[in-house]
Amino acid sequence: MAARVVTLAFDGVNAVRVDVQVQFTMGDSKFFIVGMGDKAVQESRERVRGAFQGMGLALPSRRIIANLAPADLPKEGSHYDLPIALAIMAAMGIIPPDALEGWAAMGELALDGRITAVAGALPAAVAAGGMDLGLICPEACGPEAAWAGETRVLAAPSLVALVNHFRGTQVLSPPRPGDMLDAERVPDLRDVKGQENAKRALEIAAAGGHNLSFIGPPGSGKSMMAARLPGLLPPLTPAELLETSMVHSVAGLIAKGQLSRARPFRSPHHSASMAALTGGGHRAKPGEVSLAHNGVLFLDELPEFGAQALDSLRQPLETGEVVVARANAHVRYPARFQLVAAMNPCRCGHGGPGRGACGRAPRCQTDYQGKISGPLMDRIDLQVEVPPVTAADLALPAPAEGTAEASARVLAARTLQIDRWKGRDGPPVLNAQAEGDFLEAIVDLDPPARALLARAAEAGGLSARGWTRTLRLARTIADLEGSGPVRRVHVAEALIYRRIAPAMAGGPSASISA
Template sequence: MLASIATVAFEGVEARRVEVQVQQIGAGGEGQFGIVGLPDKAVAESRERVRGAFAGIGLALPPRRIIANLQPADLPKEGSHFDLPIALALLASMGVIGPDALDGWAAIGELGLDGRIAPVGGALPAAVAAGAMGLGLICPEANGPEAAWAGEARVLAPRSLIGLINHFKGSQVLAAPQPGPMRDGSAVPDLREVKGQESAKRALEIAAAGGHNLLFIGPPGSGKSMLAQRLPGLLPPLTPGELLETSMIWSVAGLIERGALTRDRPFRAPHHSASMAALTGGGHRAKPGEASLAHNGVLFLDELPEYAPQALDSLRQPLETGEVVVARANAHVRYPARFQLVAAMNPCRCGLGGAGRGACGKAPRCQRDYQNRISGPLFDRIDLTVETPPVTTADMALPPPAEGTAEAAARVAVARAMQAERGVAHGLGEADSLNARLTGDAQEKITAPDEAGRALLMKAGESGALTARGWVRTLRLARTIADLDGSTGVLRRHVAEALVHRRTTLGAQDAFERQATAPAPSW
């Protein structure tokens, strides 16, 4: 007897439909259990887990050859979540549950040898996909609160295989799980705790308002990490659409605990020993990397030059396109990766730089060699570069600043509201209305400066201090500064401040600042 049930295979965060067909063939094939349809090692081992789970609940496999076909056969199948659908189709084939019991359902779950159903990753995208196919989802009990966030999709979340059998036979009723809790915003450090570094705080506010990439350069103890850790407090909570996108990535990675979601924007801070696969995704089973886990949030890279050059350069594409493509011989896996990059570094290996007390004796060569470990194309994608000088004892003796995170976040919210309103006027989507993401005709119209501002930008370009990408990013940055200033147009002073924060190579900053602070032309 042939029996089947739907399940899913994951390609990035996309869940593709897979039909699990089980049939018993002939007689005398006791112990023969084959799985076909391009399974990986974990899927191939499902037959032993299914066999053990059946024994754990007192069922014996029929004395026939059993074939489980995962259709379509040319789609790679990875993961242990195929255990439950194979077991359910086999139960229907054996007549343990009715032949029509599985109609209208998809299933995911890993089986234990005692018949319990263990949690798996990807319950949320699987439930969303099942709902789109007009199906309900059967998933492990631990994944039920997570799958329930999918909305209208029906969800069954049994603890064990025997409980599910009893449900289909009508001797036990499984209640639909409720969505997990929505966690309140976690406490974030306040900007008031940062003494001094007023220019760095201003840059942090600009970066938060427009979604710009930011780099802090300064000696140890100057507050670089403190500033970066306070950026999430300036950002608005995730919108419903962003919450779903981000949660689906975290679900595939298996990082959602007890179905609890949060509207806090992700803040990921990997160690500088992280590999390219850890940052952008990959591995034997392609998993989302830190860049994708930071989707719609912040990726903080401390000690930037200490990362492997290949790992850093792998971020260049997602910084431009907002997605990571993991190439395989038989597939290309795409993960969303629209994140805001914030990085920190010392000016040179000894950390002290070439000026002030305890300056590096090898400056400026030591600085140049150390900073050149970061490629020019990656530098070109960083909108604001801020130097954080050492914090003095006089700074530490000052009382806490009058303004903190709440005041700065209020200004950021006003600036982002202006951007959203402009985006609607220009037909842009919610995600594309941020100044840092403007492209095409909308970018040309929204960021166009006045004549004095354009003249200043032309000077910077003619001196070789701006690439074509740098030109566009400077205009976007100037637009954000104008938004914080409450200005409808981009003026010369906004362009000048944006140019001060642009950085190409060591030694070019002085030229930038001279151009930016030069008196306005008489015309």
């Protein structure tokens, strides 16, 4: 007797087809699982055996071979329990032989026959729909899988319920998608007193999706302003919501099928390893850069992160994806995120002039900031010095403008960027991702702006990457003003944020206003 059931293996956020082939042969009463499965897959034998006993069934007293094909594809996880059990039942005649045609299955079995939740239901449902298959999954995963749209989903609480459904004695209703959660309330930008230059930079970063770093002493409001960035960002588009949710599904971070259009905001501790940031581990799970896909990755105390971990961010910041390489596999995850960093000027936190200034300046300041490599800093478009907050700042009344006003300007600037992309292939790109002919087409530098940028490059203050990023940044500053061409004042402000004084580039810094 033999039977076959389709299941899925995960390759990053994509799912690929795996055929579970079960055959009963002559020989000792043993149960073998072959096909390059990990320890969790091998342990499926005991979970399947226990689930059968929980239902009052016994495995056949014959040699059972479960082959997971293709055999050279690594199989990881406990979601192979259910398809193996269904294939055995089909081979035993408990389920009609043709009942499982047109379905893929995934789920972990408890010893009493219940089907328990597993990660990855949403990408599995999307992949199954692409193969013209429905998806059989645990009842707890049904609301998540139902977000896949037209894919048929059968969410069963137990093996008994699933058998009864296929035998026609019980009908399992299709699950409904989980709730769409409202975004959590984000602190208002109006709470920040003073720091007008830093708030201006935060708004520019939000408008164009630019990377941003705050450098200032403790208590100057760096983390406070970073925490308010999500309130300036528009909600995820439907396409971005699907991309982001698939990453979170593979990581097992979707509860009860509930999705949110709020952009991710990830803030790992500075003790995080390289694998925690970029992905990896035993099963090559997505890291913080992928969990922040289409959102924000905030790194507080930037120099305290390991040098190797920080430099591992350089590739995803450029390409928008990360490849976790292993000896037997390469797993690719999306990682298009906005980096926001905060750091003190030196280890004691008070580098620079003024009260409480570091006694070892400027050596302490140079050594501390030198922990961050030049290539990484070159990828940060806005590098903003945040001065200490004075008593006079704290005595000021609340600012007239807050998150609502700033987010309206950000939305208007992003709408301009999306409109420019219309008629082109692929999803819209923000200014921070514009490149090539498209970037040249949208920048439209006037002659004084081009001359200023050229002088900055000739003075040695700009790398080739810096030139491109300055163009992108100047385009965003112009968009916030609603300006068509990029003028000299926009380029000058962009150079200031890249810590290049316009005076050094041949322009008077006193004439520059935010």
